[in-house]
Amino acid sequence: MKKDLVSVVVTSYNHKEYIKECLNSIFSQNYKKIELLILDDHSTDGSIEIIQSVAKESPFPTEIVINEKNLGVSINRNQAFSKIEGEFLLFVDSDNYLPSCYIKKMVETMQKKKADIVYGNLVNIETKEFFLKSKYFDLQKLLESNYIDNCSLIRVKKIGNIRYDISLSRKKLEDYDFMLNLIINNQCVPVYDPQVNLNYRVLANSISRIGDHQTTKYYYEVYLSILQKYLNELPLYTFTALKSHIFLLESRLDEFIRHHNDVTKYVLDLEDVKLRLLENIDKIENKLIDERKLKEEYQEKYK
Secondary structure, eight states: EEEEEEEEEEEEETTTTTTHHHHHHHHOSOOOOEEEEEHHHHHHHHHHHHHHHHHGGGGGOOEEESSSSSEEEEEEEEEETTOOOOEEEEEETTTOBBBBTTHHHHHHHHHHOSEEEEEEEETTTTSSSHHHOOOOOOOEEEEEEOOSSSEEEEEGGGGTOOOOGOOOTTSSSSHHHHHHHHHHOOOOOHHHHHEEEEEEEOOOOOOOOSSGGGSSHHHHHHHHHHGGGGGGOOOOHHHHHHHHHHHHHHHHOOOOOHHHHSOOOOHHHHHHHHHHHHHHHHHHHHHHHHHHHHHHHHHHHHH
8 A cells, every 4th residue: 555645446338428538637636646547347339449548648557457348337346446556545437527636635635634535526517516515424414315425535444345235236326335334334434525526427328317227216225225234233323314214205295296186106106115114114113122122121130
């Protein structure tokens, strides 16, 4: 591990329109202690040829890995952990690009605040408005909804054996799960820098916006599977997070029914999601009751 070195990992798949802008934004960083790793997940649109050509202009040590078949985003990213040498790690998706001060600001915040993760905001490239205006870290709020993007600076020694969950690779929320895992299981300290803004491209053909992936029902199926991982460590937090979503769904159902006379598939899906959330809340509530009883019995026995 090399002190102060930032390992920038660009993950690419069929983004020939954007990959050059992405790479040039990294070359233009005013922070110079960088190594660059480009992981192409078997692009078929000409991205590979662009990467190989543009990479010749890199001012940093650069390695290109081209997968022989499409592995999916989680496996593709996981390749990076055995290849990087930096003290810090930054993943960049090939359809986004960085302001020239992006990495320098993050490193300064990392060192000043003694953070393990530094995250910022997302700015829509087309509209120049915030796509995601993040917030100062609060674990309860993070369990309710994600506000830490994957293009955050991470202290490598705190990653340990944590990797992206390959079961989420072709679904969604794999970034969210990875960050939660770092924070909850490896006690990473996240710090928000409101001055850091990623140029973020909103694409209609991204995995999270295709077919069933964009439905409320699908989102909650994946979200619940992630929350269940942390039920044993954080029963009260997960209980509160689920409650917040039930209240949200109830308000959405009421509003929808008020403005539509016919009951549509959308309403039925919301009802189904609500029932699943209620089932999970019952399980967590019973767990909390059991834990409280055990604690009371222990205190009574040893008082």
